[in-house]
Amino acid sequence: MPEETKPIPPSTFKVTIDNITIDVPVGTTVLNAARKIGGDVAPPAMCYYSKLQGSGGKCRTCLVEIAAGSTVDPRPMPKLVASCRTTVMDGMIVKNITSDKVKDARAGVVEFLLLNHPLDCPICDQAGECHLQDLGYEHGKEGTRYEFARRTFTKEDIGPYIQLHMTRCILCYRCTYVADQLTDKRVHGILDRGEHAEISTYISKAIDNDFSGNMIDVCPVGALTDKTFRFKNRVWFTKPVDAHRNCTTPGCCGKTTLWLRGDEVYRVTARKDEWGEVQSYDGKPGWICNECRFDKKKTGDWVVEGLTKINRHSVISQGNYDGLVIPKETIQEVMGGRDPKILMDIHDESEVNEPGIHLSEINGPAHSDTFATNP
Numbered sequence: 001m002p003e004e005t006k007p008i009p010p011s012t013f014k015v016t017i018d019n020i021t022i023d024v025p026v027g028t029t030v031l032n033a034a035r036k037i038g039g040d041v042a043p044p045a046m047c048y049y050s051k052l053q054g055s056g057g058k059c060r061t062c063l064v065e066i067a068a069g070s071t072v073d074p075r076p077m078p079k080l081v082a083s084c085r086t087t088v089m090d091g092m093i094v095k096n097i098t099s100d101k102v103k104d105a106r107a108g109v110v111e112f113l114l115l116n117h118p119l120d121c122p123i124c125d126q127a128g129e130c131h132l133q134d135l136g137y138e139h140g141k142e143g144t145r146y147e148f149a150r151r152t153f154t155k156e157d158i159g160p161y162i163q164l165h166m167t168r169c170i171l172c173y174r175c176t177y178v179a180d181q182l183t184d185k186r187v188h189g190i191l192d193r194g195e196h197a198e199i200s201t202y203i204s205k206a207i208d209n210d211f212s213g214n215m216i217d218v219c220p221v222g223a224l225t226d227k228t229f230r231f232k233n234r235v236w237f238t239k240p241v242d243a244h245r246n247c248t249t250p251g252c253c254g255k256t257t258l259w260l261r262g263d264e265v266y267r268v269t270a271r272k273d274e275w276g277e278v279q280s281y282d283g284k285p286g287w288i289c290n291e292c293r294f295d296k297k298k299t300g301d302w303v304v305e306g307l308t309k310i311n312r313h314s315v316i317s318q319g320n321y322d323g324l325v326i327p328k329e330t331i332q333e334v335m336g337g338r339d340p341k342i343l344m345d346i347h348d349e350s351e352v353n354e355p356g357i358h359l360s361e362i363n364g365p366a367h368s369d370t371f372a373t374n375p
């Protein structure tokens with residue numbers, strides 16, 4: 001008898017997110033599948049960082065609704081799930097910006113994150129590139145229901161180059177993963193629990209090793225800041241350029257962004273991708289060493305490649321630099337050749353837009369008279 005042939009397991013799964021269907025490799029998380037689609041369909045992520053193993057699952061900003069679990073079991077999941085920790089199943093249907101439940105939950109998460117976070121954006125060095133500031137603008141509420149005293153901490157110098165402003169920390173754990181995965185030995189972590197939890201060095205030991213500066217790059221808020229740049233300038237007044245040098249520190253990619261004012265180098269950071277994470281080169285994250293970041297503050301130390309491409313939504317693009325990414329002309333181009341799909345039904349948004357009247361048939365801007373029964 002012929003031996004029974006086992007079916008070959010599929011290598012990709014089909015997943016539909018906000019009405020857009022794509023194929024992704026088995027094992028992909030919902031968040032990374034949504035990032036493949038891009039734009040607003042990708043949920044925000046304050047603690048997940050693709051280059052740091054084990055990150056994610058702490059902040060709950062990436063919550064999504066699973067409207068159907070899979071083709072085999074199409075039941076919806078009863079609660080919203082963290083998209084950074086949930087892997088896709090074949091035939092899964094996910095709702096992010098098309099879900100009112102998600103929008104409501106995300107507003108709640110932002111309210112929680114801001115319970116103890118000071119609203120000191122006008123004096124914070126992270127302003128203009130802070131993910132919590134962006135979330136606050138997109139989902140925040142104008143008031144707070146919190147009536148108790150906020151947690152406050154004194155500022156702490158951890159090592160010669162980094163200042164910790166714990167009052168701003170949202171306990172995303174990213175910096176501890178950097179210390180665990182990039183540096184020889186970790187001397188800081190989360191001490192205590194609950195309301196008292198804080199990032200600190202144990203008995204004020206200094207963080208002093210070649211790659212500690214990467215903690216500043218991964219911090220989504222202004223809790224860890226560069227002491228060589230603090231209060232020197234607002235990021236949107238500086239001009240970012242891509243530069244590289246032949247760095248000999250093992251593990252340093254030597255590729256950076258210089259933040260200039262005139263010819264003066266105010267700050268050196270790793271180069272970031274569209275998700276605010278360090279870019280990868282040859283499949284490896286482009287971490288930079290402390291020598292490149294803190295000691296090479298002259299343009300002569302670097303080979304300048306050209307203006308950094310800045311997302312047009314970023315406040316840093318307000319200077320209209322030549323390197324600005326100009327939006328593509330057509331929706332198909334923006335969506336990687338795919339046809340636009342319906343993301344939202346306009347009739348859900350406004351009662352004025354009666355289902356019987358097709359908006360494309362109206363000449364000029366529509367207003368309430370257009371929809372009156374007897375105009």
Ligand code: SF4
Nearest residue numbers: 169170172173175219
């Ligand atoms: S200091 Fe920054 S990176 Fe570290 S846990 Fe707090 S918010 Fe996250």
Ligand code: FES
Nearest residue numbers: 057059060062084
């Ligand atoms: S990004 Fe998913 S829980 Fe924080």
